[in-house]
Amino acid sequence: xxxxxxxxxxxxxxxxxxxxxxxxxxxxxxxxxxxxxxxxxxxxxxxxxxxxxxxxxxxxxxxxxxxxxxxxxxxxxxxxx
Amino acid sequence: xxxxxxxxxxxxxxxxxxxxxxxxxxxxxxxxxxxxxxxxxxxxxxxxxxxxxxxxxxxxxxxxxxxxxxxxxxxxxxxxxxxxxxxxxxxxxxxxxxxxxxxxxxxxxxxxxxxxxxxxxxxxxxxxxxxxxxxxxxxxxxxxxxxxxxxxxxxxxxxxxxxxxxxxxxxxxxxxxxxxxxxxxxxxxxxxxxxxxxxxxxxxxxxxxxxxxxxxxxxxxxxxxxxxxxxxxxxxxxxxxxxxxxxxx
Numbered sequence: 001x002x003x004x005x006x007x008x009x010x011x012x013x014x015x016x017x018x019x020x021x022x023x024x025x026x027x028x029x030x031x032x033x034x035x036x037x038x039x040x041x042x043x044x045x046x047x048x049x050x051x052x053x054x055x056x057x058x059x060x061x062x063x064x065x066x067x068x069x070x071x072x073x074x075x076x077x078x079x080x081x
Numbered sequence: 082x083x084x085x086x087x088x089x090x091x092x093x094x095x096x097x098x099x100x101x102x103x104x105x106x107x108x109x110x111x112x113x114x115x116x117x118x119x120x121x122x123x124x125x126x127x128x129x130x131x132x133x134x135x136x137x138x139x140x141x142x143x144x145x146x147x148x149x150x151x152x153x154x155x156x157x158x159x160x161x162x163x164x165x166x167x168x169x170x171x172x173x174x175x176x177x178x179x180x181x182x183x184x185x186x187x188x189x190x191x192x193x194x195x196x197x198x199x200x201x202x203x204x205x206x207x208x209x210x211x212x213x214x215x216x217x218x219x220x221x222x223x224x225x226x227x228x229x230x231x232x233x234x235x236x237x238x239x240x241x242x243x244x245x246x247x248x249x250x251x252x253x254x255x256x257x258x259x260x261x262x263x264x265x266x267x268x269x270x271x272x273x274x275x276x277x278x279x280x281x282x283x284x285x286x287x288x289x290x291x292x293x294x295x296x297x298x299x300x301x302x303x304x305x306x307x308x309x310x311x312x313x314x315x316x317x318x319x320x321x322x323x324x325x326x327x328x329x330x
Contacts, residue, residue: 041217041260041262041263044217045218048214048217048218051137054164
């Protein structure tokens with residue numbers, strides 16, 4: 001599988017998070033899930049999208065560590081390599 | 082009802098253990114509501130195919146799907162078959178498949194315990210976990226777990242069966258609150274004595290304890306399941322509906 005770029009992952013993560021409610025413009029790398037009102041069930045759904053698209057399995061304990069959008073993008077890119 | 086009154090559904094339904102008894106009645110009831118139905122069976126292929134044929138005669142859609150739900154791979158196998166066969170997500174799951182292996186607790190063997198827990202509880206968990214993926218994405222879904230009145234009222238000789246069926250209620254409540262904000266409802270139906278092969282040897286003495294003084298029918302259970310899967314039941318979740326002629330009251 002060709003390595004995915006950070007830009008591709010960022011675009012997909014932001015698109016997915018936006019589908020959960022927050023305004024797309026508020027979803028920056030620095031934004032925290034708490035600020036965006038992204039809850040644990042949203043993160044479970046994000047993990048499913050990531051698994052389906054990039055074959056990256058994010059476990060519950062991985063997700064618990066994530067506080068910001070940027071952290072989630074970096075983790076997915078690192079695992080996809 | 083004219084044929085055009087049957088609503089078109091955005092997904093399909095899976096009923097486990099649907100070759101006979103309560104499961105077969107539920108499969109027929111959901112098909113009449115317009116759901117394409119996966120009629121799961123473990124051993125009774127002829128029974129499942131008869132249920133499918135009956136549904137198709139009414140002009141509705143169904144497919145027989147062989148799988149032992151106790152097999153850890155069964156959930157992916159069944160959902161994969163339905164998703165590709167009917168080309169739609171599974172938005173209704175009825176965890177009905179169940180076995181019993183009765184004995185008084187001092188005589189209950191490890192294999193009696195394990196086999197009943199595997200089929201009646203663990204399989205329902207695995208199927209629920211698999212079902213929630215497309216349901217979360219669709220922001221819609223209905224899961225009904227067929228529990229039993231023995232989860233609520235002791236019945237000697239069924240410690241394994243009762244533990245599994247009570248476990249189903251706890252699974253129902255917990256999963257229901259986890260996903261309630263996504264338009265998904267998860268409920269349990271707890272039948273009492275229902276006329277099926279499984280209860281064929283239930284004694285008349287036990288039936289005398291039923292306030293309604295009779296056994297129920299699979300159709301009476303299916304009617305409640307049909308309601309819980311309907312749009313009208315959209316605010317009912319985490320509930321246990323007893324269908325027992327008053328036995329647990």
